[in-house]
Amino acid sequence: MAWGDGLPQLEAARSIARRDDDPDSVRSALLLLLEQRGQHSCARVDFLDEEVKGWVTWRGTDDPKLSLTQADQSSTVQLPADPRHRFALNGRRAASFRLMRPPSATSQRLEIAQADHVIASIQLPANRAPDRRNAPQWPPRARNGETPPLTIIIPVYRDLAATRACIESALTAVACTPGSTIVVVDDASPEPAIKHLLGELAAELRIRLLTNAHNLGFVGAVNRALSETGAGDVVLLNSDTIVPKYALQRLRSAVRSTPRVGTATPLSNNGEYTSFPVPNRSNPLPSPGELDLLDELAGTANSGMAIDIPNGIGFCLYITRECLDAVQELSDDFYRGYLEDVDFCLRAAEAGFRNVCIPSVFVGHEGSRSFLGEKRSLVLRNLRVLEHRYRRYATECAAFLLADPLRDCRAALELKLLSSERPAAELHVIVCGSSIGREIAVGRCEQLAAEDQRGLVVHFRAEGGRQLASIFDPDGGAPQSIALDVATPEGREALLTCLTNLRIGALEIAEADRIPGACLAQLTQNFAYDLLVTDTRLAMRAAAGSGVHPDWTGLVERARCVTVIGEDGAAFSEAVLGLQVTRLSAPLVPRAPPRAVSGPARLGLLALHASAAEFRFARALSDQLAEADDDDVAIIVLGTTLDDLKLMQRPHVAVTGEIGVADVATLIEAHGITKLVLDIGEPAFGHPLVDALLATGLPAATTEWTPASAARGRTADLKLQPGLDADEAVAAISDWAVEDVLLHPDRRHGRLRREVGARLP
Structure with a gap:
């Protein structure tokens, strides 16, 4: 209702007026319906077996009547206006009602009318409730050996x-x-x-x-x-x-x-x-x-x-x-x-x-x-x-x-299904060990689907005292429910058997440090594999030329190849790890660069990990901007944090909660986001949300792994040096946020500034 136009906005207003329990939202919806469509009357009706209740608003001196009709019976009551009613605003009159429903074995018709105008007409289902006072007891089934019809x-x-x-x-x-x-x-x-x-x-x-x-x-x-x-x-x-x-x-x-x-x-x-x-x-x-x-x-x-x-x-x-x-x-x-x-x-x-x-x-x-x-x-x-x-x-x-x-039961059927039929084409299996890696693996499977290849994800996760390996098809097919406890030798053997039965064309291992050691050894010994670089954990340290950490040298050497998604992952792998990598293209997302106009900054801060580091960073950046005494600068946290409510108590900070790729364009337009901050804590190379935000063309603060590179060739971007501590990064981003540069339009001065309801942050 706040962000829409035309018919969708009016439909949203009608839905809120008839269903929402928040008085402020309902008042805003009624106001919008009055201004846009001249709709003076509206009613909400809630019904249960025993009663019907609700409210009605109207204009004029005639009070409406409520009638309840069933079979050959009908009853009518007057609804006198209540001057203190919470919806008696803007020249409207309003009344609430609550009445008992007579028992009926057939449907009932409820109608609210003012003079000759019908405000609401609703068919209520029969309300003959079952009598449970003497519920019959379950009789024993006859077992005479005969099969009944x-x-x-x-x-x-x-x-x-x-x-x-x-x-x-x-x-x-x-x-x-x-x-x-x-x-x-x-x-x-x-x-x-x-x-x-x-x-x-x-x-x-x-x-x-x-x-x-x-x-x-x-x-x-x-x-x-x-x-x-x-x-x-x-x-x-x-x-x-x-x-x-x-x-x-x-x-x-x-x-x-x-x-x-x-x-x-x-x-x-x-x-x-x-x-x-x-x-x-x-x-x-x-x-x-x-x-x-x-x-x-x-x-x-x-x-x-x-x-x-x-x-x-x-x-x-x-x-x-x-x-x-x-x-x-x-x-x-x-x-x-x-x-x-x-x-x-x-x-x-x-x-x-x-x-x-x-x-x-x-x-x-x-x-x-x-x-x-x-x-x-x-x-x-x-x-x-x-x-x-x-x-x-x-x-x-x-x-x-x-x-x-x-x-x-679903998992048992899936295991039978996987072992009984050989896939028509070779499968591409991506192995990961965190929720971030899971999203990257799902995005990788979407890339494969665009190339007519089928991908499966093996996601390792801890659940209580168990180490589960979940195998699923991101496209919604089987399997979806297989979760093997690989903390036991039997579970690891079951995982190996399951993967062996598949016709695996390629096995990509991401987040090697998050995969249980016994499973990682089992996978690398039994399958040819590629390494997919999704973060910085393979490096000795986050600095150019530091090389691969000794713990992972053997893993890297035995891999068929090292792959990365997107430009930043390739730059990190080549500059920091010193590896020649196979660069996988990022998912195709249409770029729609925003119109360049002047205006205050509204920072979109991507939060992927819900970690303490992200929470502290957002809080420190808020403090820094507050010290700059620029009331026009705001922070919109894109994602969820350790304590969303605590952050939103701060002036000029909003938190969207969990988001998906499909939400990016709407959130950027609705919040008027002008700049993006993408690298907080651990980078996520190839994450679909990162790629979708970069594809918007907005100026972005990211880590510059190769100082000589003009990545994306945009002077409005902020390039942060690897290994920068949090205080230095916050100071750099704060200065960048208040620069007088060409920015995305400040949407607050457009149609969103209209008072059509409770403003979203």
């Missing part, structure tokens, strides 16, 4: 291609699952091609077809099918899923061998908690052949396992007959088909049943095809109802995400 229920509405693929895969799976049948519900589909397809399949007796005369929605379609399914377990299957050949058979076997199961969900590319390889993300749908392989490998990697989860996921939800008899049907208290599966699972848990993931089964899911762009608003609306009914649900979800009990 299994019914697969597929509600269908739109998307012929996805529907055809789903049903065809389900038919193949049913043929391999004795006693199973498919029930398809045509929920008044508007697509004639879908009706034709379903009619043909029903005529051939391949499916049982139920046809709704009117669209009942997901809940109505499923409940109709459940009411006509008399015995056995059921599987609720979305029409945008792909079921591997033996998935249903193994899913049923796993459920029947696991005690007290009410609902079960398989792994999937798009299954929220159960997503693979990245959890809680919509991963791309694999091809049918890849799905069959994933399902087969999951069966061997995670055989016999069932992991408890907060709730099952409705894309492929297995429900036992005992659970269905106890919980009965899906609730129609939710609006248009989101989270009713969660409500069912939470009622099942109250009745004593377990909601589990069966990680030995994998089902593909395209996802979000029914409601497309509406999904987010639908989920948010229904989530408020859900969290009000089940007060511990949000806490249980947070605890599950933190613990991530499915991680080992």
